[in-house]
Amino acid sequence: MPEPKNDVQTRAVAQGIRLDALPQHIACIMDGNGRWATARGEHRLVGHQQGYLTLKDVLTTADELGIRYLTVYGFSAENWRRPGEEVNGLMDLIAAAASAELTGLIKNNVRVRISGRLDELPQSTRDNLRALEAETKDNTGITFVLAVNYGGRQEILDAARAVAEAGEPWTEESISKHLYTPEIPEPDLMVRTAGELRWSNFLIWQAAYAELYVTDSPWPEFGEEELFAAVTQFQRRIRKFGGLAEG
Ligand code: IPE
Ligand code: IPE
Ligand code: MG
Numbered sequence: 279m280p281e282p283k284n285d286v287q288t289r290a291v292a293q294g295i296r297l298d299a300l301p302q303h304i305a306c307i308m309d310g311n312g313r314w315a316t317a318r319g320e321h322r323l324v325g326h327q328q329g330y331l332t333l334k335d336v337l338t339t340a341d342e343l344g345i346r347y348l349t350v351y352g353f354s355a356e357n358w359r360r361p362g363e364e365v366n367g368l369m370d371l372i373a374a375a376a377s378a379e380l381t382g383l384i385k386n387n388v389r390v391r392i393s394g395r396l397d398e399l400p401q402s403t404r405d406n407l408r409a410l411e412a413e414t415k416d417n418t419g420i421t422f423v424l425a426v427n428y429g430g431r432q433e434i435l436d437a438a439r440a441v442a443e444a445g446e447p448w449t450e451e452s453i454s455k456h457l458y459t460p461e462i463p464e465p466d467l468m469v470r471t472a473g474e475l476r477w478s479n480f481l482i483w484q485a486a487y488a489e490l491y492v493t494d495s496p497w498p499e500f501g502e503e504e505l506f507a508a509v510t511q512f513q514r515r516i517r518k519f520g521g522l523a524e525g
C-alpha cells in the first residue's frame with residue numbers, strides 16, 4: 279500500500295480508501311446548481327457561480343488524492359433550451375473562469391482539454407477555452423476535461439462522419455479514435471449530483487462500463503466528503519465487464 283503523500287491522501291486512507299485502487303478517471307454530471315440557488319431565494323446564476331467555486335475545490339482534491347483524469351459536464355448541447363439570460367450568464371461565467379484560472383492551472387501543472395462543439399460558442403468563451411487548452415498542453419499533472427456544448431450523441435455523430443470521411447473501417451476502435459478527446463482513457467467512475475437517475479447525454483459512448491454513483495447533494499454542496507464516499511463505493515463494486523467475477 280503506497281504511503282499517503284499529502285493531507286488529502288492521509289484523510290482518505292483514514293476513511294478506508296485504498297490508494298492503490300483509485301479510479302483513474304472520474305466524470306461528474308454537476309447537477310443541481312439551480313435548485314440550490316432557488317432554495318435560498320437566489321437567482322439560478324448564483325448557483326452556477328457557487329458551482330464554479332465547488333469545481334475548483336473538487337479539482338484540487340481529486341488531484342491531491344491521485345486521480346489522473348477529471349471530466350465535468352459544464353454545459354450540454356441541450357442546455358441552449360434554457361432562457362437566454364441563463365445561457366448568456368453561463369457563457370460569460372465560463373469565459374471569465376477560463377481566463378481567471380489560467381495562471382493557477384499552469385502553476386498547478388493541470389492539463390486542460392475541452393470537449394464539445396466549440397465552434398458554436400460565443401467567440402470570447404471559445405477563445406478563452408482554446409487558450410486554456412493551448413497553454414496547459416504540456417503539463418503533466420491531472421488532466422481536467424471540461425465538456426462545453428457537449429452531447430454524447432453529437433460526439434458519436436461527429437466521430438462517425440470523420441470515420442466516413444477518412445474511409446476507415448467501421449469498428450469500435452475507429453469511432454473511439456475520432457471522439458473529441460480520444461487520448462483520454464474511459465471514465466471508470468461517473469458521479470451525478472442532485473439525485474437525478476439519468477445520463478442526460480453525457481459520455482454515452484465512453485461510460486458504457488463506468489460505475490455510477492448518484493448523490494442527492496446538489497453540486498454546490500459536493501466536497502471532499504462526497505468525493506471520498508463516491509470513491510469508497512467504487513472500491514466496493516465488483517466490475518465484471520460482461521464476464522464473471524474473479525475468484
Ligand atoms: C447544472 O445545474 C449546471 C448546468 C446544467 C449548467 P442545473 O442548472 O441543471 O441545476 P438544476 O438541475 O436546475 O437544479
Ligand atoms: C446535465 O444537467 C448537464 C450539465 C450538468 C451541464 P441537466 O440539468 O441539463 O440535465 P437534465 O435536463 O435534468 O436531464
Ligand atoms: Mg439540472
